[in-house]
Amino acid sequence: MGDTALEKTAEELRHEIDELRRQQREITERLRDPRGIRRGGLSGAGPRNQPRRGFLRPAERNDVEDEPPAKRRLSSAVVKETQVEGEDVSKVDDGNETHVSAGENGNSDLRDRKLEGHRRGSWSQRDAEHRGVKKGFEAMELPEPAPRQLPKNEDPKLVNRNRRMLGNLLGTLERFRKEDKQLSGTDAYARRSAALQKAEQKAREESERLRLQERETLTEKRRRDLTLRARVAAKAEQKELELLFLRWCEQKKKLGNFIR
Known part of the structure; x- marks a missing residue:
């Protein structure tokens, strides 16, 4: 019965300590943000002890292992061409399929190398042409803008009307x-x-007065929060000492029973 009461008291003390720690965290948050700007903004619903994580973009897969294997030309796809170009195959083609297949494989490998070299040459040629065109565009100079030809006022009535309107405007400004x-x-x-x-x-005086009043209010609020946080911390420490004393009493009781 005594153990049950002791455990219940310890559980209550732990609950009180957790509540005091929560109040202490809230007071610290108010001290960091006295105007409540952060709380009114994007406030996450997650736990307080976990930092917020930013959005992680998926990394671009540039590994060679993830890329599909390069396509290879099958030797059977160029049998007809190798028979036309290869001289050894036409000479040996007298029913001996073993020699023909060997010749086809050799010629197909040779043709693959030629195609690869041809592709590289074409790509390098395209790059050279692209660079040449780009340099040509850069070297091309834009023509200088010619001075704009203003139309001549051949109508004297239009000139007189503009002068009269300008004179009226200047007269109005002077008046x-x-x-x-x-x-x-x-x-x-x-x-x-x-x-x-x-x-x-x-x-200006009203604005300055409001500014000073707000500063005084924030200072007073900060002073009260600091005092309250110190009291809460002292109370939490007292509860922890009480919990430690209960544990020590329980341990001492168990040790006494063991010695007896």
Whole structure:
């Protein structure tokens, strides 16, 4: 009965220690991110003790073992050509199939080598032609852009209309400038400028006050979190000591029973 009560107390202590550790982790997370920007973003649902893994792209298989084997030309596929080109085969072809097959195999291997050399030569020739064409394009110079020929205004009415519109525009701008100069000396303009300056100054002061208030709030919150984390850590350490004491008592009891 006493062992059951002791085990139950130890289990409760472990549960309390886990809860205190969880609270301590939450407080540490709040201290790292006081504004809650990280918590409001992409928060994973996985366990806290496992780091997040990035997306792993499948590696490109460039191994030679994964590539399919190269195709080889069968000797039977070139029997007819070897019979036409090979002189030894035509001479020995008197019913002796053994010599003919040997000649065909030799000529087929020779033809395979010739085809391979021909392919390499064609590829090198294509590369050379491609490089030559590329160099030709690079060496080709683009023609310099010719100056644009502006159309001549042969119609005097169009020229006079453009000049008249430009003069009206300049006159309007000058009139606005004079009006602004006249209004700048009036009391209404001065009052409006003073009101705008006061509004801007008030907005700056309000922004600075809010910034200082937020800074003070974050400082106070950080101080409270630090104090709370220290208390939680002390309480968790106390629970661990209690659990250790219970284990020591249990071990001492077992050892006493063994000695008796």
